[in-house]
Amino acid sequence: MQLASDISKTGVLWLKARVPLPLPGDSPASATERLFLCVETSSSLCVEGLCYRRRVSPSCLLYRLVWPSIEERAPILDSRKNGPCSQGAYCLLEGAQLYLPSPTNYLPKGGKKNKALEKEKHNQGKQISTLTVPENITELCGAKRVGYFGLTQFYVALKLIAAAQSGLPVRVESIKCELPLPRFMALKNDSEIRYSNPVEFHGMKCQIPYVTMEKNSFKRVDDGEKQDTMSPTMSPISSPPSSPSNYQRVPLTYGYGKLRSGMDQIHAAPYEARQLALQQEGPTSGSHGPKPTRRQTSLIRSLSVDREPQESNSNYPDDPWRITEEQREYYINQFKSLQPDLSSFISGSLAKNFFTKSKLTIPELSYIWELSDVDCDGALTLPEFCAAFHLIVARKNGYPLPESLPQTLQPDYLQSAFLKPKRDCALFDSYSESMSVNQQPRDLNRIEKTSIKEKVDLTAPAQDVNIDDKQALKISSVDEAMPKDVCVDTASPKDLNTLKARPRSRSYSNTSLEEAMKRVEEPPTPPPRPQKSHSRASSLDLNKVFQPNAPAAKPGLLPPPPALPPRPFVSQVLHHNTSNDSVSQPKPPGQLPSYGDFRLPEQTDQVSEIELHPQLTRTPSQTEESGSPVKKDLPPSKPIRRKLRPENQIMENQEHSSVSGPSTVPTVKPHAPVQKQSSKQKKAIQTAIRKNKEANAVLARLNSELQQQLKEVHQERIALENQLEQLRPVTVL
Amino acid sequence: MAVCIAVIAKENYPLYIRSIPAEHELKFHYTVHTSLDVVDEKVSAMGKALVDQRELYLGLLYPTEDYKVYGYVTNSKVKFVMVVDSSNTALRDNEIRSMFRKLHNSYTDVMCNPFYNPGDRIHSRAFDNMVTSMMVQVC
Numbered sequence: 114m115q116l117a118s119d120i121s122k123t124g125v126l127w128l129k130a131r132v133p134l135p136l137p138g139d140s141p142a143s144a145t146e147r148l149f150l151c152v153e154t155s156s157s158l159c160v161e162g163l164c165y166r167r168r169v170s171p172s173c174l175l176y177r178l179v180w181p182s183i184e185e186r187a188p189i190l191d192s193r194k195n196g197p198c199s200q201g202a203y204c205l206l207e208g209a210q211l212y213l214p215s216p217t218n219y220l221p222k223g224g225k226k227n228k229a230l231e232k233e234k235h236n237q238g239k240q241i242s243t244l245t246v247p248e249n250i251t252e253l254c255g256a257k258r259v260g261y262f263g264l265t266q267f268y269v270a271l272k273l274i275a276a277a278q279s280g281l282p283v284r285v286e287s288i289k290c291e292l293p294l295p296r297f298m299a300l301k302n303d304s305e306i307r308y309s310n311p312v313e314f315h316g317m318k319c320q321i322p323y324v325t326m327e328k329n330s331f332k333r334v335d336d337g338e339k340q341d342t343m344s345p346t347m348s349p350i351s352s353p354p355s356s357p358s359n360y361q362r363v364p365l366t367y368g369y370g371k372l373r374s375g376m377d378q379i380h381a382a383p384y385e386a387r388q389l390a391l392q393q394e395g396p397t398s399g400s401h402g403p404k405p406t407r408r409q410t411s412l413i414r415s416l417s418v419d420r421e422p423q424e425s426n427s428n429y430p431d432d433p434w435r436i437t438e439e440q441r442e443y444y445i446n447q448f449k450s451l452q453p454d455l456s457s458f459i460s461g462s463l464a465k466n467f468f469t470k471s472k473l474t475i476p477e478l479s480y481i482w483e484l485s486d487v488d489c490d491g492a493l494t495l496p497e498f499c500a501a502f503h504l505i506v507a508r509k510n511g512y513p514l515p516e517s518l519p520q521t522l523q524p525d526y527l528q529s530a531f532l533k534p535k536r537d538c539a540l541f542d543s544y545s546e547s548m549s550v551n552q553q554p555r556d557l558n559r560i561e562k563t564s565i566k567e568k569v570d571l572t573a574p575a576q577d578v579n580i581d582d583k584q585a586l587k588i589s590s591v592d593e594a595m596p597k598d599v600c601v602d603t604a605s606p607k608d609l610n611t612l613k614a615r616p617r618s619r620s621y622s623n624t625s626l627e628e629a630m631k632r633v634e635e636p637p638t639p640p641p642r643p644q645k646s647h648s649r650a651s652s653l654d655l656n657k658v659f660q661p662n663a664p665a666a667k668p669g670l671l672p673p674p675p676a677l678p679p680r681p682f683v684s685q686v687l688h689h690n691t692s693n694d695s696v697s698q699p700k701p702p703g704q705l706p707s708y709g710d711f712r713l714p715e716q717t718d719q720v721s722e723i724e725l726h727p728q729l730t731r732t733p734s735q736t737e738e739s740g741s742p743v744k745k746d747l748p749p750s751k752p753i754r755r756k757l758r759p760e761n762q763i764m765e766n767q768e769h770s771s772v773s774g775p776s777t778v779p780t781v782k783p784h785a786p787v788q789k790q791s792s793k794q795k796k797a798i799q800t801a802i803r804k805n806k807e808a809n810a811v812l813a814r815l816n817s818e819l820q821q822q823l824k825e826v827h828q829e830r831i832a833l834e835n836q837l838e839q840l841r842p843v844t845v846l
Numbered sequence: 847m848a849v850c851i852a853v854i855a856k857e858n859y860p861l862y863i864r865s866i867p868a869e870h871e872l873k874f875h876y877t878v879h880t881s882l883d884v885v886d887e888k889v890s891a892m893g894k895a896l897v898d899q900r901e902l903y904l905g906l907l908y909p910t911e912d913y914k915v916y917g918y919v920t921n922s923k924v925k926f927v928m929v930v931d932s933s934n935t936a937l938r939d940n941e942i943r944s945m946f947r948k949l950h951n952s953y954t955d956v957m958c959n960p961f962y963n964p965g966d967r968i969h970s971r972a973f974d975n976m977v978t979s980m981m982v983q984v985c
Contacts, residue, residue, distance in 0.1 A: 461960030479961035483972050491958035
């Protein structure tokens, strides 16, 4: 059809209408009424342009449409001043329907609002007449598709005009930026007022929620009132790119109705957007059912995305695979929450748990991992993590996953991008800390402060010294620390490191820190410190205590005897008669009830410990040297500390039994009487009694915590079952 | 050309099996299944030695008129079975070895993925691409 060829070039189109069109402000006398019209032809092309009405004959009205391109705007404008231009082709379109952006047609009856809109449209129409809307703008705002300029398209078009005038690329995403008002030739103050009045009148002073159009969707759109007008355009904006086929004729009213009904939600949602609120999902998704992207947005929000002020992405508006500064900071923060050392790795299991929270399917997550873990080592470095996170975010926003990792997400690219700005920031201390063993205590402090519950398996690489200790359980490392006066400072942090490195001791690290500090504070004890065994039990109990608190903890599984808490506590108790309470209290008691079982596993540990710490051997052979008859539960002692050895062994047993289960029968191993003095035994007995009580308290606490967890799991289960039931009828239908 | 490549788990169930062309898929599945006996036989024959000494590449398991079957066992007792068209006589032993090595590397990459549970079917796209290249290239 000839029209098609005409549309492609700047020109003029004559339209013959069979009936006079109800142009607003109809004044039959005016020969050249400039109006802004959209024309939908029989070929369903939409032509927008200025319309000059010319009455040719009483029965026929010719409407000449002029739709200039941007480059030719000037000539058209000039020609407009002089009158209708005569360039372009003339074509008579029979049966063309003209759709007018009359407010009355597309707005629900709303009294004042309608009038205001009408007026505004009229004014704007006049203004627009001096600035023809380029075709791409009309296409973007959706008017081309629907064939008319409804309210929403009108607003979008204005926004796009503003974007184009301010130099931004004319794209839907440009609308989200804060734009000045579009300038029109005849723009005057009063027209500006008129423009803003309806806005205020509508009370659309809400912030626009995220539009999940691209990777920037989760960014906060900080906007002023100007962007309020864009809120009604959410439906057309989101629909054209994502689901143009869903857009219907009626959606204007629908959209506007949605706007009015969803205003509250829109009000609520952006304000909530600042918070990591899951309930956003409800209102936002509820109010915009046909907009799956919004739901994804709320899902993104539920991922606890930081609400940071929007940053202009005008540099790379088109690239969804480019990470912006805010995203990068967010990713880094998340990385830090999992692994404080930014130069180290996040283990596969850790990352798996974390990414699983994003509610993507496992195959998708698996594929994302495949893309992002370029070195295929089962662990994610910081750039790899950021790439993976970015892919997850993009996927949640509806972007299909790429076939291969985009160049902007490659680790080397990200590495260079990351390290430059990051070198100067305070993250450097985390780097430096992990570097030296001497800084381990500080590192541990920070680690503990940041996330007690997080696994710090990956701190092991920075603490290679402790790997051997790991194998021998932490007890050995602690034992090692204990006897060596010189190494107390370094050993204790090393012990703490190993403690931290063990997955289940993460909660324990708190106590171990205190113990380490106390260890340091204690006066130098002679190398043989048999009371260290007590620390093992306490450490184990600590693990038990804190395990339920950890989200990933399994209450049913108790860890093997972890590293011992500082032994000096026990030694102090036994030898120095210092404030045992303060010393022993940090150690979780609860060792008392289960002495019996402890012994056997401990003995194996003892063997390994012996290898590593000759001074701290707790081999069964020690039992031979056992001194005083063991009546109470004391941690296994070093061989040198003969008097305490039986007590220590008993403590070991207690620990083991506490691991297996609360058994309140402390089976005291009969030991041959040692050459120790009875007074010390009495003190040991008193200590053991105290520890038993503490152990009881700890176990009671543990029980309550486990009960709490059980309740929570029950609740979760009920919630899941409810969800299942809700889903079931849907599928059945 | 490799007409069929299969990854069999330790418990002798398939983790991944793919064959070209599709109409003979059943035949290749059966071939792979029967070749598992030969694999076990070879492994047990070598099995007296320590695992370290055992070679991963098993070589030709058995030939038929149309094709040859090669085997490869990893240290975790995961078996790779490759059915190769006999008409392609240009395939030498070291080529087969290199193909198995590539398979093994891809398989370890799949294992590195924390979202992959050992024992699941392999759905990795990278693995698929590698297998496709092997089947097409050798063609």
